[in-house]
Amino acid sequence: MIITPKLIIDQLTAGIPMPAQTVDRLKPGSPQMEVRGIVTAFSASQHVIEQALALGANFIITHEGVYFSHQDHQEWLEHDSVYRQKANLIANAGLGIYRFHDGLHRSKPDGIMEGLLHELEWQSYVTEHRTEVSILTIPVMEAEAVAAYVKRKLHIPYVRIAGKLSVSCARVGILVGYRGSGAAAIPLYEQDNLDLIIAGEGPEWETPEYVRDAARQGNNKALIMLGHAESETPGMKLLAERLSAAYPGLPVHFIKDQPVFQVV
Structure with missing residues (x-):
């Protein structure tokens, strides 16, 4: 059986009452693409994306938005060089990225x-x-x-x-x-x-x-x-463990990024 993002998302969100306006979405990626490997992470940072590609994973499940805003608005970044480089990397790699935020918080327990x-x-x-x-x-x-x-x-x-x-x-x-x-x-x-x-x-x-x-x-x-x-990353680690158990034939990786702030 081919494992697709739709199959995984449907299983992750089964029985969870989702809000009418949710930030949880598959973007980019096709719901019917074949998933060859999964990476979970707090955010789809440049480091996480690069590591996912190195691991041969083509489906990233992230808790926070890809482009630096909760609603994942991108219009204000159109001429920003950091945004363009990241967007091009994602597009050229053929990645599927699913943001699992509202659903994960609404599961019981959170x-x-x-x-x-x-x-x-x-x-x-x-x-x-x-x-x-x-x-x-x-x-x-x-x-x-x-x-x-x-x-x-x-x-x-x-x-x-x-x-x-x-x-x-x-x-x-x-x-x-x-x-x-x-x-x-x-x-x-x-x-x-x-x-x-x-x-x-x-x-x-x-x-x-x-x-x-x-x-x-x-x-x-x-x-x-x-x-x-630091408070939410462990939830994505636990999610990777559960996905690994649910899909034993599929490589599942959790990637922990370095702290965004340094104390100097």
């Missing part, structure tokens, strides 16, 4: 959250999965120790932490991607009696400033920001 918890080996500590946050009760440790643990398990060079480093943490809320905004994160501290929130990213003048004020008032709360990619 597939990206599931990947992060799996990588941290914290699945057994979950007390509740919600749409945008998972609530955990972990063995008590100081915030600084949690940060060190997270760095080690995720193999990332740094995280950012706000609040008192020595605060004891047991009640933890985790929000992946761009869910660390004030409106999403701040109410959780009191409503769910959280000691610590671990998030991907969010406006720096919202939740971090709240945690700063809380610490000044003697209300010990902490916040760890992983970075957007």
